[in-house]
Amino acid sequence: xxxxxxxxxxxxxxxxxxxxxxxxxxxxxxxxxxxxxxxxxxxxxxxxxxxxxxxxxxxxxxxxxxxxxxxxxxxxxxxxxxxxxxxxxxxxxxxxxxxxxxxxxxxxxxxxxxxxxxxxxxxxxxxxxxxxxxxxxxxxxxxxxxxxxxxxxxxxxxxxxxxxxxxxxxxxxxxxxxxxxxxxxxxxxxxxxxxxxxxx
Amino acid sequence: xxxxxxxxxxxxxxxxxxxxxxxxxxxxxxxxxxxxxxxxxxxxxxxxxxxxxxxxxxxxxxxxxxxxxxxxxxxxxxxxxxxxxxxxxxxxxxxxxxxxxxxxxxxxxxxxxxxxxxxxxxxxxxxxxxxxxxxxxxxxxxxxxxxxxxxxxxxxxxxxxxxxxxxxxxxxxxxxxxxx
Ligand code: SF4
Numbered sequence: 001x002x003x004x005x006x007x008x009x010x011x012x013x014x015x016x017x018x019x020x021x022x023x024x025x026x027x028x029x030x031x032x033x034x035x036x037x038x039x040x041x042x043x044x045x046x047x048x049x050x051x052x053x054x055x056x057x058x059x060x061x062x063x064x065x066x067x068x069x070x071x072x073x074x075x076x077x078x079x080x081x082x083x084x085x086x087x088x089x090x091x092x093x094x095x096x097x098x099x100x101x102x103x104x105x106x107x108x109x110x111x112x113x114x115x116x117x118x119x120x121x122x123x124x125x126x127x128x129x130x131x132x133x134x135x136x137x138x139x140x141x142x143x144x145x146x147x148x149x150x151x152x153x154x155x156x157x158x159x160x161x162x163x164x165x166x167x168x169x170x171x172x173x174x175x176x177x178x179x180x181x182x183x184x185x186x187x188x189x190x191x192x193x194x195x196x197x198x199x200x
Numbered sequence: 201x202x203x204x205x206x207x208x209x210x211x212x213x214x215x216x217x218x219x220x221x222x223x224x225x226x227x228x229x230x231x232x233x234x235x236x237x238x239x240x241x242x243x244x245x246x247x248x249x250x251x252x253x254x255x256x257x258x259x260x261x262x263x264x265x266x267x268x269x270x271x272x273x274x275x276x277x278x279x280x281x282x283x284x285x286x287x288x289x290x291x292x293x294x295x296x297x298x299x300x301x302x303x304x305x306x307x308x309x310x311x312x313x314x315x316x317x318x319x320x321x322x323x324x325x326x327x328x329x330x331x332x333x334x335x336x337x338x339x340x341x342x343x344x345x346x347x348x349x350x351x352x353x354x355x356x357x358x359x360x361x362x363x364x365x366x367x368x369x370x371x372x373x374x375x376x377x378x379x380x
Binding site for chain 1 (some may be wrong): 313
């Protein structure tokens with residue numbers, strides 16, 4: 001059976017950035033312009049029939065591979081425990097685009113209950129224009145996922161019927177899962193003398 | 201001819217009434233469990249028959265703050281939940297007491313982030329702190345007995361109006377560069 005990502009590649013070559021396969025998990029990295037046609041095709045094509053959008057998430061690569069946190073800073077026992085030993089290079093992960101040009105990835109996980117196969121789509125987005133088309137018209141389950149990503153990462157979804165914060169409150173400034181949000185900056189709704197001391 | 205009442209005798213009577221009231225109150229705690237997170241499992245273990253909170257007269261949860269004396273705050277309190285919790289507290293009638301159940305409610309616990317209240321004593325007065333993540337039922341019963349002692353003495357920080365302020369050594373300063 002040909003790899004799913006390669007089928008996508010054959011049909012939408014101009015929209016495809018890369019395909020990846022890691023431990024039987026297939027990923028297609030695509031341009032955002034291709035999202036709607038590819039998603040429609042993945043849902044309606046008989047050989048694909050991805051009827052279930054399992055999950056949408058996002059990643060911020062602002063400091064990926066650049067900060068000290070990727071190198072061990074604590075004194076560690078020698079020899080290193082298994083989870084700290086460097087991975088063999090064949091397994092190191094390739095994003096498909098440069099972290100400098102593309103700050104965010106939006107990640108979609110699809111599942112077909114007819115063929116029991118899965119596919120992951122990744123869409124790199126720039127920090128100046130973090131906008132992508134909404135999938136609410138194709139899979140209704142996209143609705144709350146996209147609101148959560150807007151809430152946490154500030155990525156906008158054009159065509160979403162109700163793009164409001166879903167977890168945080170409307171008064172909240174900024175998007176807390178962005179890597180440049182100060183890690184413990186608090187914005188209490190209920191302000192008291194005691195918690196004012198702990199808020200910036 | 202009747203003599204004037206002896207005031208010192210009257211004082212003695214009122215102290216005895218307070219003591220009797222305190223003794224009665226400490227065995228008839230109507231609690232309001234404000235359960236938001238994992239500590240709730242340990243609260244349930246304490247409240248049900250194996251550890252049996254009812255032995256201490258605290259077996260009857262009321263889910264209306266108007267009918268409750270003791271607010272059990274059980275679990276992580278997020279910034280979004282803080283106004284709700286404060287309103288529940290304000291709706292309770294005097295005399296009232298507050299128990300911070302679990303380290304999340306005592307100090308924020310290991311959550312040092314944008315969403316968690318760093319201890320409910322930053323938004324309301326607290327009488328008894330029960331640390332632990334989650335505290336074992338024995339620990340909870342210990343806290344409950346401490347609360348009973350406090351009730352019997354007629355003491356309660358919540359009787360005094362206004363918010364309690366954390367002692368300076370317990371205040372957690374904001375660290376803007378902590379993520380670097
Ligand atoms: S103290 Fe621990 S067990 Fe209790 S709510 Fe917090 S994280 Fe959960």
